[in-house]
Amino acid sequence: AAGVIQSPRHLIKEKRETATLKCYPIPRHDTVYWYQQGPGQDPQFLISFYEKMQSDKGSIPDRFSAQQFSDYHSELNMSSLELGDSALYFCASSQNAGTGGGETQYFGPGTRLLVL
Amino acid sequence: AQSVTQPDIHITVSEGASLELRCNYSYGATPYLFWYVQSPGQGLQLLLKYFSGDTLVQGIKGFEAEFKRSQSSFNLRKPSVHWSDAAEYFCAVGADYKLSFGAGTTVTVRA
Numbered sequence: 319a320a321g322v323i324q325s326p327r328h329l330i331k332e333k334r335e336t337a338t339l340k341c342y343p344i345p346r347h348d349t350v351y352w353y354q355q356g357p358g359q360d361p362q363f364l365i366s367f368y369e370k371m372q373s374d375k376g377s378i379p380d381r382f383s384a385q386q387f388s389d390y391h392s393e394l395n396m397s398s399l400e401l402g403d404s405a406l407y408f409c410a411s412s413q414n415a416g417t418g419g420g421e422t423q424y425f426g427p428g429t430r431l432l433v434l
Numbered sequence: 435a436q437s438v439t440q441p442d443i444h445i446t447v448s449e450g451a452s453l454e455l456r457c458n459y460s461y462g463a464t465p466y467l468f469w470y471v472q473s474p475g476q477g478l479q480l481l482l483k484y485f486s487g488d489t490l491v492q493g494i495k496g497f498e499a500e501f502k503r504s505q506s507s508f509n510l511r512k513p514s515v516h517w518s519d520a521a522e523y524f525c526a527v528g529a530d531y532k533l534s535f536g537a538g539t540t541v542t543v544r545a
Binding site for chain 1: 466468470475476477478479480483485524527528529530531532533534535536537538
C-alpha cells in the first residue's frame, strides 16, 4: 500500500539558511499534518491543512510557513534556520472524517534536518 | 486542552515475558486514543486506536490496549514480547485536528 512520502530524507543546512521540506500524502487523503521531534522528545504538532486550508496551528515559529497544494502535497518552508531547528520533521496524512481528531494519521518516514 | 502522560520513561523486559505500558490522558470529552511505535531513526507506526465501543482494542503485532474511563487510562499490553518489540512507544490523544503525544516509553528487550 502507498505510504506518505517525504523528501528529502536528510538535510544539512547552515544557520540563517532556508529549507523546504516536502510531503506527499497517501492517495485520496485530504488532510496533512506536520510535526517536529527534537532529540529524545515526543513529536510536537506544528500545523495541519484540510482541503488546502489551514485547519490548526500549533507551536510553529513565525519563521516557518507551510501550505497545501491543489494535488494535496504540502511544503514546510523554514527560514533563518537556527541550531535549535535541528530535529526530525514528520508529515502525516489522513482522510477527514469530521471528527476533528479521530482520524487515523499515517506518518511518513520523516526528514532529518541538521542545522550547523 | 488535551494532554497525555506516560509515567514510565524506560522499561526493560525479558524476551517472552509480558509487557504493559501505561498511559493516562486528560481530555474533557470522549477521547480518541492511539498507540504508535517508533524504531530508532524511523517513522511512527500505528499499533492500535480507540474511538468508541469495546474498551479492549486489538492491534497489530499482538498488542492490545484497554480503555478505562474511570481511570483516564489507555494501557498497552502484549502477552509475550519478542526482541523485535524493542522500540519507543508513544500514546497520543486526538483532538482539534492534531495528535498530542506523551513523552514516550522506551522498551528494551533482553535475551
